[in-house]
Amino acid sequence: MSDQRDPAPYDALLLLSFGGPEGPDDVVPFLENVTRGRGIPTERLKEVGQHYFLFGGVSPINDQNRALLDALRKDFAQAGLNLPVYWGNRNWAPYLTDTLREMVTDGRRHIAVLTTSAYASYSGCRQYRENLADALSTLEAEGLPLPRVDKLRHYFNHPGFVEPMADGVLAALADLDESVRAGAHLAFTTHSIPDSAADSSGPVAEHGDGGAYVKEHLDVARVIIDRVREATGIEYPWRLVYQSRSGAPHIPWLEPDICEHLEELHGAGVPAVVMAPIGFVSDHMEVLYDLDTEATAKAAELGLPVRRSATVGDDPRFAAAVRGLVLERAATERGAIVERCALGALGASHDLCPIGCCPARADRPAAAGADSPYA
Numbered sequence: 001m002s003d004q005r006d007p008a009p010y011d012a013l014l015l016l017s018f019g020g021p022e023g024p025d026d027v028v029p030f031l032e033n034v035t036r037g038r039g040i041p042t043e044r045l046k047e048v049g050q051h052y053f054l055f056g057g058v059s060p061i062n063d064q065n066r067a068l069l070d071a072l073r074k075d076f077a078q079a080g081l082n083l084p085v086y087w088g089n090r091n092w093a094p095y096l097t098d099t100l101r102e103m104v105t106d107g108r109r110h111i112a113v114l115t116t117s118a119y120a121s122y123s124g125c126r127q128y129r130e131n132l133a134d135a136l137s138t139l140e141a142e143g144l145p146l147p148r149v150d151k152l153r154h155y156f157n158h159p160g161f162v163e164p165m166a167d168g169v170l171a172a173l174a175d176l177d178e179s180v181r182a183g184a185h186l187a188f189t190t191h192s193i194p195d196s197a198a199d200s201s202g203p204v205a206e207h208g209d210g211g212a213y214v215k216e217h218l219d220v221a222r223v224i225i226d227r228v229r230e231a232t233g234i235e236y237p238w239r240l241v242y243q244s245r246s247g248a249p250h251i252p253w254l255e256p257d258i259c260e261h262l263e264e265l266h267g268a269g270v271p272a273v274v275m276a277p278i279g280f281v282s283d284h285m286e287v288l289y290d291l292d293t294e295a296t297a298k299a300a301e302l303g304l305p306v307r308r309s310a311t312v313g314d315d316p317r318f319a320a321a322v323r324g325l326v327l328e329r330a331a332t333e334r335g336a337i338v339e340r341c342a343l344g345a346l347g348a349s350h351d352l353c354p355i356g357c358c359p360a361r362a363d364r365p366a367a368a369g370a371d372s373p374y375a
């Protein structure tokens, strides 16, 4: 049994997130950062800009990350784990490169990285690894010592991620009127991605046709359905559906969209729906706009009662799970054999993305994987 407080070889944890605007003037430059070289239609960008302006130009994601940082620091302190926690983003301040520079200047040399993205996919994994490689190359050009960065495994099936979501679904069901509750459907939602990105997601050797992204979400949905059945005695009908599609209409993305799904359920006489955004770690703009605003308005128009279940956010069980992931990886790096907890059928995800995992459209270096040009 390894020491439950020994983070060696790690000397810091980096919380790596997406970033978001903090006021109206930030919205357009933020969207430019996000979409550089991605070929998203201008119409879609204007529309997404409007979603942000509707909320005063402020993305909820930054305060959610600040809350998660507090939760992590509190959890580490209570557990006697002495490991400083930093925060950097891909698309807005505090920028990843600036945070990594600060970490190196503070003497950090072996960094564990937690991304606010739980599942495998280009957008949820390799793109973060590409940004890590870009940041390392900037530090290298500045003549700074390079830290080693290790990305923690995907935690979609970690109990500290799934259990708070299962509780959230139970709470949302309990909030429905009794007259419709027993007939309700559960709609698990996640970010739509291009079919091509879904098919090539994760290590293909492990997941084969269809890729890891959809399989991982289905596995989480089944665990939650089981928990809900244990708690209520009801096996609720469910489906995995998608939201937040962008990209040109002629390119196939994962479907159906949540709004279409609500229409279909309503047409079939379903009396109520719980929308469970299992693809999101906190209440991102996609949750606040695409579900709480758009899909909720669609449901109101149909006269269909809906509830949206909570995301994990800064739940103390999630903070404890992050501590577990750091200690698990630290022990692995020290050569110890460790228990890797995971719910569902897929088992714990890999530590190191193998070559060809979530291939990109362009040949770009990515750090923290088997194909990393860095140590």
Ligand SMILES: CC1=C(CCC(=O)O)c2cc3nc(cc4[nH]c(cc5[nH]c(cc1n2)c(C)c5CCC(=O)O)c(CCC(=O)O)c4C)C(CCC(=O)O)=C3C
Pocket: 018, 019, 020, 021, 031, 034, 035, 038, 040, 044, 045, 048, 059, 060, 061, 116, 117, 118, 121, 123, 124, 191, 192, 193, 194, 244, 245, 246, 247, 279, 283, 284, 285, 286
């Ligand atoms: C899988 C996935 C996650 C989950 C993994 C993770 O969390 O990283 C995620 C997260 C997020 N996506 C976010 C915002 C945006 N994503 C966009 C565009 C895109 N996302 C994609 C996928 C994903 N995105 C894809 C395939 C595109 C098309 C362009 C491309 O191929 O790259 C665009 C451009 C406009 C639009 O098209 O919507 C914006 C503004 C925010 C911040 C929200 C906030 O402010 O709270 C967060 C957390």
Ligand SMILES: [Fe+2]
Pocket: 123, 191
């Ligand atoms: Fe996105």
